[in-house]
Amino acid sequence: MGLSTTTINRLVTASVTTVVIAFGTVGQAIAQTINGAGASFPAPLYQRYFAEYKKATGVTVNYNSVGSGAGIRQFIGETVDFGATDAPPSQSEKSQMKRGMLMIPTAGGAVAVIYNLPGVNNVQISRQALGKIFSGQVTNWRQVNSKLPNKPIRVVVRADGSGTTEIFTSHLSTIDASFRSKVGTSKEPNWGFTVLKGPKNDGVAALVKQTDGAIGYVQDTFARSNKLQTAFIQNKAGRFVEPSLAEANKAMSGVTFNSDFTADVNDPKDGYPIVGLTWLLVYTDYKDDAKAAQVKRLVKWILTSGQNLNQQLEFTRIPAPVAQRVSAAVDRIK
Structure with a gap:
């Protein structure tokens, strides 16, 4: 049996409407992403x-x-x-x-210095020692403190171009002239000595966790989620401070933002010293x-x-x- 002109027109209209609705749904999905x-x-x-x-x-x-x-x-x-x-x-x-x-x-947040020394808690690292560890000038934990194990330091850094690395190296360049000349501030520096490299913050955390004698740097949340030991870092006021929200807030409290919404937080007066x-x-x-x-x-x-x-x-x-x-x-x- 043939279809009447009216029936055909209705079918075409229904099909066009269906297509429009379908494309409208796709467009809405794209707009919602x-x-x-x-x-x-x-x-x-x-x-x-x-x-x-x-x-x-x-x-x-x-x-x-x-x-x-x-x-x-x-x-x-x-x-x-x-x-x-x-x-x-x-x-x-x-x-x-x-x-x-x-x-x-x-x-804002703290960059924690994480380490793997089984059985050793509350490691304190001075302003003088930190830059020298990460420029290859201090190579044994006993050089950091005579009470620490006689064990080689295995330095772990980022394998990729990293803002966390730039925050960290910027702080070290500010407080240590020898680090500034040997390594300097960079997202992806040439460290100048043998280091282990992990991708992103979670890669560094994982590598420190599995390497005896290791030291590295990650955003504080990654240290906590991986249950890693965090070092007490000496700040500008002379205090040895562990990364925490309270100490990060103290460090950031005096920050002045520029017109482009950047800010200099390289070496705060007090609080946890490595923040960004x-x-x-x-x-x-x-x-x-x-x-x-x-x-x-x-x-x-x-x-x-x-x-x-x-x-x-x-x-x-x-x-x-x-x-x-x-x-x-x-x-x-x-």
Whole structure:
């Protein structure tokens, strides 16, 4: 039996409607997804942020913890909606960001010095010794303290370009001229002696955990989650301080933010001495109104509701006046 013209028209209309609905659903799904990559230092915090943000808004934020260096490269390559770094991009890197860039400070945190000396607790490391350990000038634990084991020090560092490494080497370069001349401040330095290398913060933590006599550096949350011993590090005031939220807050309390929302926290007056900030990198021009609006909403949530999560994971908050200035800058994203 043949179909009438009316029936055919109805079928065609229904099919077109189905296609439109199907494509509309795909488009909505794409609009509800934001992709980012970068620093491993804040990864535990960002995982929590994005899980809570999805509960609150339904928007999925995919974050790939690849390290600050790789995050900056992906941001330059425009393969992500935002990058993340613990070290401000260099002038050379900024010059390659064709869609502009705004740095969003999200948190501060401590870089813990972790070690593996079975049966040895509460190791104290002086300002004089720390830089010399990480430049290969002090090679045995007994050189750190005569009461420590006569055992070689196995230094563990990052295998990738790392903002955590830049925070750490920047502090050591500030307090130790010999470290500054031999190694210097860098995301991926030439250490100048034999070191063990692990990828990202969790790779360094794992390598220290399995290597007798090892010493390394990780964001404090990774030390705690891996149940690693953390050293007491001598600060500018002369105190030996273990990383903690209270001591990180004390160190960050006097920080002054620059107009681009960077800040110098290389050697604080008191508190835990090795601390740093971490930032999201967002474009100033997204060339897509819907994506720009999504990113702006996410950033504003992080600067307000998200800050309430920071201290639960041992990260410091961004001061409210600074967060308000950043939020005003975010309004100019297009």
